[in-house]
Amino acid sequence: MKVLVTGGAGYIGSVTARRLLAEGHGVVVLDNLSQGHREGVPEGAELVVGDVCDAAVLDKVFAQGDFDAVMHFAADSVVSSSMTDPQRYFRTNVTGGLALLDAMLRHGTKRLVFSSSAAVYGTPEEIPIREDHSKEPVNSYGESKWLFERILKWYGRAYQLLHISFRYFNAAGAAYGIGEDHRPETHLIPNVLRAAQGPSNGVTIFGNDFPTSDGTCVRDYVHVDDIAAAHVLALGHLEDMSGEVFNLGLGRGYSVQDVVDVTRQVTGVNLPVHVGPRRPGDPAALVASPERARNLLGWRPQHTELIDIIGSAWEWRRRHLDGYGSSL
Numbered sequence: 001m002k003v004l005v006t007g008g009a010g011y012i013g014s015v016t017a018r019r020l021l022a023e024g025h026g027v028v029v030l031d032n033l034s035q036g037h038r039e040g041v042p043e044g045a046e047l048v049v050g051d052v053c054d055a056a057v058l059d060k061v062f063a064q065g066d067f068d069a070v071m072h073f074a075a076d077s078v079v080s081s082s083m084t085d086p087q088r089y090f091r092t093n094v095t096g097g098l099a100l101l102d103a104m105l106r107h108g109t110k111r112l113v114f115s116s117s118a119a120v121y122g123t124p125e126e127i128p129i130r131e132d133h134s135k136e137p138v139n140s141y142g143e144s145k146w147l148f149e150r151i152l153k154w155y156g157r158a159y160q161l162l163h164i165s166f167r168y169f170n171a172a173g174a175a176y177g178i179g180e181d182h183r184p185e186t187h188l189i190p191n192v193l194r195a196a197q198g199p200s201n202g203v204t205i206f207g208n209d210f211p212t213s214d215g216t217c218v219r220d221y222v223h224v225d226d227i228a229a230a231h232v233l234a235l236g237h238l239e240d241m242s243g244e245v246f247n248l249g250l251g252r253g254y255s256v257q258d259v260v261d262v263t264r265q266v267t268g269v270n271l272p273v274h275v276g277p278r279r280p281g282d283p284a285a286l287v288a289s290p291e292r293a294r295n296l297l298g299w300r301p302q303h304t305e306l307i308d309i310i311g312s313a314w315e316w317r318r319r320h321l322d323g324y325g326s327s328l
């Protein structure tokens with residue numbers, strides 16, 4: 001298939017673009033490079049630098065593309081900034097998403113795979129979280145993803161748009177020479193690895209009095225290439241599973257302290273740890289039930305051990321001491 005990958009210069013999009021190419025699909029990337037990296041776009045994929053909110057850019061891309069499907073990764077996704085600047089989050093993630101859907105309809109492209117998030121659930125009432133858990137987002141980022149999921153439902157019904165959404169838990173790891181390099185970086189694993197590279201004052205753990213086994217927050221880390229694999233699987237199921245939503249996580253939680261301990265093991269660096277105050281809105285634990293993706297899609301994550309996930313990220317870090325633009 002020929003696939004338009006929005007946000008394909010970003011972390012998950014650029015890994016997925018590589019997997020698509022490896023499996024024989026054609027790829028065009030649309031990315032405004034607000035977060036993404038030109039070097040992240042694989043050889044063999046065309047990069048169009050432009051904004052998903054811009055209907056004229058979209059018309060040009062679709063007119064030249066003749067796409068069979070779209071994978072929509074482009075988004076603003078920093079939770080803390082979504083609390084202070086919701087305008088930006090609704091503009092990019094909802095208005096931009098709508099501009100994309102409308103361009104798809106104008107140009108007759110009717111298949112979409114959407115990157116949603118565990119942030120749609122808010123504070124979980126039960127663990128593991130199933131897809132039918134209540135949706136009460138606690139930040140405008142999660143709200144924007146939930147709004148767009150619901151928009152998709154109506155576009156599906158009225159315009160026969162075929163769509164599958166994935167709610168990722170915490171994407172992590174590196175694949176195909178692509179690692180995680182957000183600026184600012186708010187994700188735990190790359191920040192802990194950066195600290196391990198030194199010189200550093202160590203790592204700050206935000207709260208150690210949560211109701212978890214060691215008092216630190218628990219999250220479900222899923223390897224970025226397993227997320228990419230789910231997207232490629234979804235391409236083959238848009239006809240028979242349109243409207244489905246799947247969690248992508250391993251169904252196993254690791255605490256912040258576990259991540260620090262495994263990082264010490266992987267890097268051999270005895271990282272100092274400081275305990276700071278909790279961050280507002282951080283749930284104690286977020287762990288997926290991945291059963292739907294396993295049972296319906298046949299998704300089988302290949303990277304199931306935290307040590308391998310962090311190990312792959314560390315390998316990438318060692319070759320890119322300062323992230324992109326600093327390859328060794």
Ligand SMILES: NC(=O)c1ccc[n+]([C@@H]2O[C@H](COP(=O)([O-])OP(=O)(O)OC[C@H]3O[C@@H](n4cnc5c(N)ncnc54)[C@H](O)[C@@H]3O)[C@@H](O)[C@H]2O)c1
Binds near residue numbers: 009011034073
């Ligand atoms: N990383 C995670 O753990 C995680 C978890 C849940 C959901 N997600 C979702 O997965 C998707 C990809 O996440 P990521 O970690 O790769 O993020 P990322 O920031 O690395 O990638 C997003 C890409 O979208 C581009 N972009 C942003 N706004 C754009 C716009 N208006 N027009 C065109 N391009 C634009 C950025 O430049 C970037 O390359 C996002 O939708 C995110 O919300 C990520």
